[in-house]
Amino acid sequence: MTTSQLINRRDLDFLLYEVMDAQSLFTRDRYVDHSRETFDAAIDTAIKIAETRYAPHNRRADENEPTFDGRHVTMLPEVAEAAAAFADAGFLAATHDADWGGMQLPVTIAQSCLAVFRAANVGSSAYSFLSSANANLIRAFGSEDQKARFLPPMLAGKWFGTMALTEPHAGSSVPDIRTIATPMADGRYRIRGNKIFISGGDHEMGENIVHLVLARLPDAPPGARGVSLFLVPKFRVGADGAVGARNDVTLAGLIHKMGYRGTTSTMLNFGENDQCEGELIGEPNRGLNLMFHMMNEARIGVGMGSTMLGYTAYLHALDYARTRLQGRPIEHKDPSAPQVPIIEHADVRRMLLAQKSYVEGALALCLYAARLSDDARTSSAPDTRAQADSLLALLTPIVKSFPAQYCLAANDLAIQVHGGYGYTRDYPVEQFYRDNRLNALHEGTHGIQGIDLLGRKVGDAQGKTLDLLRARIDATIASARQLDDARFLSWSNMLAQAWEDIDVTTRTLLEVVMRDKRQGLANASVYLEMFGHGVIAWMWLQQACAAFRGLKRTQTAQQDVDFYNGKLAACGYFMNWELPKAGPQHALLRRLDDAALNMNHASF
């Protein structure tokens, strides 16, 4: 067992094999060549590369942002070296077919591998993740010709990729984009427009950068139904896949951020000289659908990234609390007694327990989402596939938003555990905080996630998807009750009551949404947060059940006993300290509190 400050490997194994039943994946046709050993080897490799190639320059990359001299972007050489090691180990193609040179890993295991890079260095790893997401979209929607030309160099790490959605005047209102794609005689398109906040939008790594650009055809209808998606490379790509001349894509400037500083955030001009060429991917005017397919993956990625920034910060805080001596037990203050490790102070344990409950709860949810993704793709039963797909869509706003809010809170607590030292740049926790603050903003803000959940997802299929989720939660509750343990009885009752409450609140609000979206969705962010707590409480009851089974096994080693007891304690904490926060939220949601809705602008 490796001791790592990126992830608690014992916890990861617990989640994969004692909670998520990852071993059942071996029996699927697609993974028949895999085993626990190959999965472990992939994760070990990821940890090794993350620790040797990514973590060492995390702070240096923060302090030495990429610069742009008007022609070229300069960044630390370590970034390209890390990306090469990542590609060489096969992680760009982690889930791709072996026939395409991929590792053909299930999403659950691939996400476990990728998680540790996010913990080690979120800024440097973003380039490879964006390329991978880009390649996944090409794999899903590209023509055979596009796949043949673009995928091999991208999966080999020779070409990088981006997603170029946002425009300065449109922001989150993506359908308002104005970039225009004019058909050329040869079937390609001339692209003209400006994009902003394009991560990895320019750099000198690799031989090419492939932008996935949202644009409108000249005759497209207004709004969402008139948006198409285009492949626009920095260097033109010939019919034979060879890299040609520079395309008319120029870097207008780099954006400087609070954190995530290692990742270039760019303003890009497409077609300033009317020489920008691109090719359509998928059907015309279907660009947003394609992008949303990507976006759902991207949102799981954001959730996992946010989780891991909180997770590694928690491990750092834990280490600090165990070694930093300060003060004495509050009940005997003899000033000549030696100082004690600060973990001896109840308030420090409170902060660590909160962090543990957030980050391990969030990691469980991200892996659960990954497992649903696997079930949607590779389960042999069509029903299971369809159910997993629906459940994943329902849970995506939570996977995106819970970690972005609460693992950020964990980062904040990790600073607090460090005291004044946590505020200095001599310790890594302040950077983790700054890096993580992005995650509530990109790939859909909290506000947008709330409207997605309440305005679309929970009412989907006449509420059948929500029923499906409830059925799974009820199954967990039923098995917890069978354990014949007072704690589990209490937690089961709390979780059951929480979901009864969510049910009533949801039905109340959906009725309002039907007749008045404005009123019904006014407090959607509160609904999102409340729903998220219900989901994470379920994740904790699942983990507690698995820990209980672990403790019942004979000859459990002491460190396993401690580990399992930690899971029970964190479950208890979440049920008793966190879940009750939803009470006042239900009250205000149900009474359709109109404080925000009716606030007069002039009265601020």
Place this chain on the structure above:
Amino acid sequence: MTTSQLINRRDLDFLLYEVMDAQSLFTRDRYVDHSRETFDAAIDTAIKIAETRYAPHNRRADENEPTFDGRHVTMLPEVAEAAAAFADAGFLAATHDADWGGMQLPVTIAQSCLAVFRAANVGSSAYSFLSSANANLIRAFGSEDQKARFLPPMLAGKWFGTMALTEPHAGSSVPDIRTIATPMADGRYRIRGNKIFISGGDHEMGENIVHLVLARLPDAPPGARGVSLFLVPKFRVGADGAVGARNDVTLAGLIHKMGYRGTTSTMLNFGENDQCEGELIGEPNRGLNLMFHMMNEARIGVGMGSTMLGYTAYLHALDYARTRLQGRPIEHKDPSAPQVPIIEHADVRRMLLAQKSYVEGALALCLYAARLSDDARTSSAPDTRAQADSLLALLTPIVKSFPAQYCLAANDLAIQVHGGYGYTRDYPVEQFYRDNRLNALHEGTHGIQGIDLLGRKVGDAQGKTLDLLRARIDATIASARQLDDARFLSWSNMLAQAWEDIDVTTRTLLEVVMRDKRQGLANASVYLEMFGHGVIAWMWLQQACAAFRGLKRTQTAQQDVDFYNGKLAACGYFMNWELPKAGPQHALLRRLDDAALNMNHASF
């Protein structure tokens, strides 16, 4: 009325003259030469200097931290220019006697003036604030000789000052300091030890830096009762007050922080060559008492600083929300309709309302604390003085902690209102956030404030101080009920219930603290947060009552009507959205929840 992004002047005037009754100060002997006009002039001057000398280089100071070449500290020249303008306008001596060249302002008005510097540039203004705090301590506890030699150059801005408490191994456990002060033949002391996190600990501004250093006499008893306080200047000060040779105080290095970057944070070595000379201030072994006298002022300063960082961020977010166009009303999504200002979206108004309720509530509390400070010093009635002193001591942990937590939350929301732009360094809100994160750490962490409140303050004088607070709250409730308005009846009932709940919880916990400090104080941080919400809700009911009276006046201008209605809306928001958060906190406090207390270290 100036429109400023530092403070809403209409709000400040409302708080001073419609809520805090600042006009009653004119009748006091000490302020008989003052009037509304002189108060206004002082505040106008402060805003003008803050806007012209401090705000313009706030970002530049963040991006160009002070550097140390081994001999000298270099920083932006604007910092010294700003400090000179501050001193020239008399703000260093804002509350000092006119005979000493002071402005002889009440604390309430002085704090109002100082507030805007904190909003404009917290890093650059810290040097002057630290000097002022240092001078206030010398005024209170220095000998006549010390006052004569040190105060004039300090109050004139020629010498700067620091507070040098913290040592690397001791941190928050101040009584564990090891710095030694050995008596010399001439009555002075030789100082030897290392200090860390000394803000403003070195720079090239002015002619001298006077450190107030906590140290132990060789024969001092261990712990808090063996700590003395010393004046240790960077350059020796002769019997005639002349600046002499360099003292043996050396800068070991600068500490680099997440924010507050404009203020040097230093590691100082005293007496490396055994040539560091200092003089005792006050009685031997009474240093902590003197320092705590300062600390209480410092904590109000931290509260005000934290409040103002949240306040200015709110004003920036409000301005952005009113001007940034994005999206359309959720109920009619015609994509060809023009985009609307984002303040039209209910979720943006929710975030602004939360910010308003936090920052204006916190400002009211800080000014209330300043008013108590005035009453404690200058009221003609001894009873009023004594009561004000006790109340101020009771409320200090809230004045320190509520803004540090909730005005930081306001900073976070200000970023969120700005969307992706808020995360960039092109907008000021990310810096306000980073700057404000310090305030939960220095001058006593949240954990320490919680123990101070529950372990010392609420039980003080057999609970009589708490009774006094309750009596004042009850008076507000009684006058709100007399307004014969349904909203006020509802808010009064909520506030009364909140304080009934606090009363029960307090009595429950104090009984436990009596017999078992460890158990009774385990969740003191939760108690602190819950108590803070009760206090701020009271501040809001006071403001709402004043707004109601304002609305009843005939011929209220439309902009005043809007302003007063905003106060009512924010009061309603705080009562309905914030106060209920205390419910689950009472439950866990009363059941003496032991999750944190009994967590096994090995199980993390």
